[in-house]
Amino acid sequence: MTVSVSPDIVGALNWARGLIGAVDARVLLRHVLRCPAARLVSRPETVLNQTEWSHFQSLVERRVAGEPVAYLTGEREFYGRSFVVTPAVLIPRPDTELLVELALAHFQDRRAVRVLDLGTGSGALAVTLACELNEPDITAVDRSREALLVAMANAARLQASVSFVLSDWFSSLAGDRFDLIVANPPYVASADPHLDEGDVRFEPQTALASGPEGLDDLALIASQAPHHLEPGGWLFMEHGYNQAARVRSLLTDAGFSAIASHRDLADIERVTGGQWLGR
Ligand code: GLN
Numbered sequence: 001m002t003v004s005v006s007p008d009i010v011g012a013l014n015w016a017r018g019l020i021g022a023v024d025a026r027v028l029l030r031h032v033l034r035c036p037a038a039r040l041v042s043r044p045e046t047v048l049n050q051t052e053w054s055h056f057q058s059l060v061e062r063r064v065a066g067e068p069v070a071y072l073t074g075e076r077e078f079y080g081r082s083f084v085v086t087p088a089v090l091i092p093r094p095d096t097e098l099l100v101e102l103a104l105a106h107f108q109d110r111r112a113v114r115v116l117d118l119g120t121g122s123g124a125l126a127v128t129l130a131c132e133l134n135e136p137d138i139t140a141v142d143r144s145r146e147a148l149l150v151a152m153a154n155a156a157r158l159q160a161s162v163s164f165v166l167s168d169w170f171s172s173l174a175g176d177r178f179d180l181i182v183a184n185p186p187y188v189a190s191a192d193p194h195l196d197e198g199d200v201r202f203e204p205q206t207a208l209a210s211g212p213e214g215l216d217d218l219a220l221i222a223s224q225a226p227h228h229l230e231p232g233g234w235l236f237m238e239h240g241y242n243q244a245a246r247v248r249s250l251l252t253d254a255g256f257s258a259i260a261s262h263r264d265l266a267d268i269e270r271v272t273g274g275q276w277l278g279r
Contacts, residue, residue: 123151231278244269
């Protein structure tokens, strides 16, 4: 697959396009050349040096083998901001921006809202909410130390004030209560063939799979959240395309009110939430 003489930008893109498609080819070449997209178009005759060409070839080969573009470039955009990602964290999905929208719709005009992001991974939710809310007081937990390091790097990079805690869901949060809890937990059924296909093969299985029906973590969070919500506080959880009704019943069983599911950009019920009125 390797070509020994370095090509120019057009030559490199033509070579890669046939292997990984034009979009990924451009993203990877921009990453290698550390240049804005416009330069690929405005200076097509620029010849790559040997280091750039070898680097580009190795990234294209890794992409051919299935590695996600975000792990190859080390970043992914979420809600208009660039996040560092490594294989220790799930790559933020556009679907999850719905959770941000719902959280903001409920709390935008309130100051000093206490927010908890459960299983923060890259920190996409916690850091975005910290950037978008007024005077936020945000705690983000993950049980993976490696994930927390990525999330902390993102908070620093985006100048977001977030408290990070190593915690398996609520395990390190005894006695703490919040006005809003958000979670994008693992929710794929552990035998789902989707886990062995495409880009997700390279993502942490612990961030994806959750028991035979994918509901184990959603159920645990729904049942424990009432111990960690202020009266009037809200819980919003992302879930799979066919889990909305089950998640609504989990919230009903746990004693939540105002339970509703919300549709993502693909018109799929993707987030279900409810309000805890206390008991
Ligand atoms: N939406 C992701 C997928 O389909 C799953 C994310 C998750 O489990 N939280 O790969």
